[in-house]
Amino acid sequence: QITLQESGPTLVKPTQTLTLTCTFSGFSLSSSGVGVGWIRQSPGKALEWLTHIYWNDNKGYSPSLMSRLTITKDTSKNQVVLIMTNMDPVDTATYYCAHLRASRSYEFDYWGRGTLVTVSS
Amino acid sequence: DIQMTQSPSSLSASVGDRVTITCRASQSISSYLNWYQQKPGKAPNLLIYGATNLQSGVPSRFSGSGSGTDFSLTIGSLQPEDFATYYCQQSYSNVMYTFGQGTKLEIK
Numbered sequence: 001q002i003t004l005q006e007s008g009p010t011l012v013k014p015t016q017t018l019t020l021t022c023t024f025s026g027f028s029l030s031s032s033g034v035g036v037g038w039i040r041q042s043p044g045k046a047l048e049w050l051t052h053i054y055w056n057d058n059k060g061y062s063p064s065l066m067s068r069l070t071i072t073k074d075t076s077k078n079q080v081v082l083i084m085t086n087m088d089p090v091d092t093a094t095y096y097c098a099h100l101r102a103s104r105s106y107e108f109d110y111w112g113r114g115t116l117v118t119v120s121s
Numbered sequence: 122d123i124q125m126t127q128s129p130s131s132l133s134a135s136v137g138d139r140v141t142i143t144c145r146a147s148q149s150i151s152s153y154l155n156w157y158q159q160k161p162g163k164a165p166n167l168l169i170y171g172a173t174n175l176q177s178g179v180p181s182r183f184s185g186s187g188s189g190t191d192f193s194l195t196i197g198s199l200q201p202e203d204f205a206t207y208y209c210q211q212s213y214s215n216v217m218y219t220f221g222q223g224t225k226l227e228i229k
Binding site for chain 1: 122152153154155157159164165166167170174176208210212217218220221222
C-alpha cells in the first residue's frame with residue numbers, strides 16, 4: 001500500500017525559504033519507473049505542477065518557478081524534499097506530494113493529503 | 122510550454138445525465154493525457170491515464186478518449202458522488218507537466 005505524507009511549516013514569512021518533506025511508504029525511489037512530484041493549489045484555484053524527481057535522479061521544474069525550486073531525494077529515508085526560496089503571499093497554497101508512475105503514462109496515482117502553507121508577516 | 126485548456130469551466134447536470142468534459146492541448150501530446158477528480162478539501166484522485174485507460178478501482182461509467190490535441194472525459198450516468206472538479210494533465214513532456222484549469226461539475 002502506497003502512502004505519502006507532507007510535513008513542514010504551516011506559516012512562513014515573506015522572503016523566507018520553505019522546506020517541505022514528503023515521507024512515503026510502499027515503494028522505493030530506487031526502483032525503475034518511479035518518481036515523486038510536488039503539486040500545489042492556491043485557495044479556490046487550479047492544480048499547479050511544481051517539480052518532480054525520478055528514480056534515476058532526473059528532475060523537472062516549472063519554468064515559471066525554476067529559479068526558486070530545488071527537489072532532492074533521500075532513498076534511504078524514503079523522503080523527497082522540496083525547497084522554495086523567497087516566499088511571497090501569492091505562494092500561499094496547499095502543497096501536495098504524489099507518487100509518479102513513470103512506467104506508464106507519467107501519472108500521479110497516489111497523493112498525500114496535502115499541507116496548507118500560509119505566507120504572511 | 123504546453124498549455125492545457127478545459128471546457129467548460131463549470132457545468133450543471135442532474136443525476137443520471139451523461140456528461141462530457143473536453144481538454145485541448147496547445148500542441149500534440151499523443152496519448153499522454155490524464156484525468157483527475159477532486160472533491161472539496163481532498164487530494165485529487167486519478168481516474169484515467171494515457172487518455173483512455175481506466176485507473177484501477179474507478180467505476181466504469183468514467184471513460185476517456187482522444188489523442189493528439191483533443192481529449193474528452195465522459196461520465197456515462199452521473200451519480201451523486203461524481204459532483205466534483207475535474208482536471209486534465211499532460212505528461213507528454215516528461216520534464217514538464219501541466220494541468221488544465223479545471224471543470225467544476227455541479228448539481229442542477
